[in-house]
Amino acid sequence: MNNSSNHDERIAKMTFASVYPHYLTKVEKKGRTKEELQSVIEWLTSFDEKKLQELIEEKVTFEKFFEYATLNPNASLISGIICGYRVEAIENTLTQKVRYLDKLVDELAKGRKMEKILRVS
Structure with missing residues (x-):
């Protein structure tokens, strides 16, 4: 990915x-729920609803957000294009994690089944 440091x-x-x-x-x-969004975020980051609310109230940056997160070991299974970039090809680790989250939210909004979004075998 040819991404600028800016x-x-x-x-x-x-x-x-x-x-x-x-x-x-x-x-x-798109007819999905806040609970489903919470499930997707929790799967990726391990943040439960209470912790997520704390981070929102603290107005943490994405840098801190992912610093605090325990990324799901299956996050590397997230692939495809989001915002014009192939997520698996993004070189900056933080940017890739943010795009993982964007991709999961996009899949949820597009009506994909939760099992597929959460990469359940």
């Missing part, structure tokens, strides 16, 4: 709290 820095400094409402709106518009 782009990576901008993503790192963006707060999760500023993006979360957009995730929620996107999935609810």
Whole structure:
């Protein structure tokens, strides 16, 4: 991926709290629930609802958000294109993690089954 360091820095400094409402709106518009979104986020990051709410209230950056997260070992199974980039080819680790989350939210909004989104065999 030919990504500029400016782009990576901008993503790192963006707060999760500023993006979360957009995730929620996107999935609810497509008939999915806040609970399903929580499941997807928890699968990727290990944050339960209480911890996620704390991070939103603290207005943590994506850099801190993923620093605190325990990434699911199957996260590397997330593949495909999001925001014009192939997620498995993103070189910056943090940017890739953020795009993993974007991809999961996108799959949820597109009506994909939870088993597939959560990479259950």
